[in-house]
Amino acid sequence: MNPPLAECVSVTRTFGPLVAVDHVDLQVSPGEVVGLLGANGAGKTTVIRMLLGLLRVSAGKVRLFGQPPSRLTRQRIGYVPQGLGLYDDLTVAQNLEFTRAVFGPAGSGPAGSGGAPAGLPAPLRPFADTAVGELPLGIARRVAFTQALAHHPDLLILDEPTSGVDPLARARLWETIQDTAEAGAGVIVTTHYMEEAEECTRLVVMAAGKVVAEGTSAGIVGERRTVVVDSADWAAALRLIEAAGLRATLTGTTLRVPTATAAAVQRALAAVPGDAAVPGNGAESVPARVHEEAATLEERFFELAAVPS
Numbered sequence: 517m518n519p520p521l522a523e524c525v526s527v528t529r530t531f532g533p534l535v536a537v538d539h540v541d542l543q544v545s546p547g548e549v550v551g552l553l554g555a556n557g558a559g560k561t562t563v564i565r566m567l568l569g570l571l572r573v574s575a576g577k578v579r580l581f582g583q584p585p586s587r588l589t590r591q592r593i594g595y596v597p598q599g600l601g602l603y604d605d606l607t608v609a610q611n612l613e614f615t616r617a618v619f620g621p622a623g624s625g626p627a628g629s630g631g632a633p634a635g636l637p638a639p640l641r642p643f644a645d646t647a648v649g650e651l652p653l654g655i656a657r658r659v660a661f662t663q664a665l666a667h668h669p670d671l672l673i674l675d676e677p678t679s680g681v682d683p684l685a686r687a688r689l690w691e692t693i694q695d696t697a698e699a700g701a702g703v704i705v706t707t708h709y710m711e712e713a714e715e716c717t718r719l720v721v722m723a724a725g726k727v728v729a730e731g732t733s734a735g736i737v738g739e740r741r742t743v744v745v746d747s748a749d750w751a752a753a754l755r756l757i758e759a760a761g762l763r764a765t766l767t768g769t770t771l772r773v774p775t776a777t778a779a780a781v782q783r784a785l786a787a788v789p790g791d792a793a794v795p796g797n798g799a800e801s802v803p804a805r806v807h808e809e810a811a812t813l814e815e816r817f818f819e820l821a822a823v824p825s
Contacts, residue, residue: 519582520545521671521702522567527576529562536562538725539576544671544702549693551716552706555821558722560706561598564675567704568595581670591619594664594672594701598679600656601663604649608640608659611648612666619667637662654685661692672696674705678712690715710814721820728820733813740811740819743781745771747804753785756802760784774815782806 524542528535537559544550552560565571566578569585580589595601602611636644640658648656657677664672674693678686690712697703697717705716713719714733721729721736729736747753750769757764757773762784764773773781785802 519579521581522704523577523579524563524567525577525579527563527566527578528574529559529566529571530574536725537566540722540725540727542720542727544704546670546700546702547697548717549697549703549705549715551713551719552704552722553713553719553817554706554722558821559725560722561675562725563722564673564704564706567673568593591667592670594667594669596657596660596664596672596674596677598676600648600660602648602656602660605647607645607647608636608651609644611659612636612663615663615666654681657681657685657689661689665692665696670701672701672703674703676706676708678707678709686712710812710817713813713817721817723821736820737811737813737816740774740816741808742811742815743773743776743778743806744809745773745781745785745804745806747771747785747802749802753802753804757781757784772815774811775819778806778808 520543522542522544524540526539526541527537528539529537540559540563542550542552542563552563554560562571566573567580567585569578569580569590578585580586581592583589603614606614637658640655640662643651643655643659648659651659661677664674672693677693678689681689686709693703693705694715705712707713716733718731719729719733719736720727745753745757745764746769750766750771754764754766754771757771760780760783762773762776762780764771766772785804785806
């Protein structure tokens with residue numbers, strides 16, 4: 517049986533007294549897209565930097581293609597960091613020429629007209645002679661993807677690859693991610709977008725440096741339920757729910773209360789005089805329909821991300 521493309525075994529990383537990554541286990545196999553989720557500071561980027569060999573582990577083991585990270589394993593990886601990893605003062609064509617010089621000619625093909633590589637996707641060809649620093653962010657991210665994939669990597673590592681781009685550009689970038697996985701490469705991707713997380717084969721959720729959940733989107737949500745409140749006076753309903761110490765989110769004119777029971781929400785909406793949860797001196801109650809629905813991945817994520825260290 518072939519080893520995983522990437523593997524962390526009880527990996528820990530400390531910075532002085534700070535434990536940034538705490539006994540994390542992670543595996544990525546060919547053809548799968550593994551989503552690494554977590555709030556800012558959860559340890560996602562630190563895990564990626566250890567996989568790339570940019571940071572040493574404090575404890576545990578990291579393996580790429582069955583070996584410790586090295587220059588040889590790096591040649592089989594495509595990487596798109598949050599900062600894109602492009603040279604702003606070089607043109608698109610020059611950035612790709614640099615990639616060919618570093619990784620070799622695999623997949624680059626001969627130069628086309630105007631100095632643009634023949635393998636440059638059609639939407640990027642008009643920008644071949646434009647400095648990367650002058651490109652719109654969505655186009656620059658496509659250039660970063662093209663550069664990361666130019667040498668046909670076996671493992672693609674993406675750190676917030678669609679941050680700051682419009683929905684259409686995000687959809688196109690995710691088409692590239694799925695095509696890469698279908699061609700046999702493994703993909704690790706961090707994202708804050710739950711709709712993107714739904715596209716992943718498997719998810720690993722981190723909080724306070726630890727893995728707090730792992731599995732498919734459906735498996736992580738499991739049997740979790742969310743209380744849903746429909747009321748003509750949603751503003752008053754929201755005021756009462758929050759006054760009772762419950763957290764609610766507004767979707768249109770519908771309130772969702774993911775961490776409470778229906779009975780608790782109904783009590784909040786039927787507040788009586790003298791109830792300390794009710795602001796002001798008068799009685800207040802709000803007629804509403806209260807029922808339960810399956811929780812969303814986003815609701816489950818926020819529940820997991822709140823797990824204390």
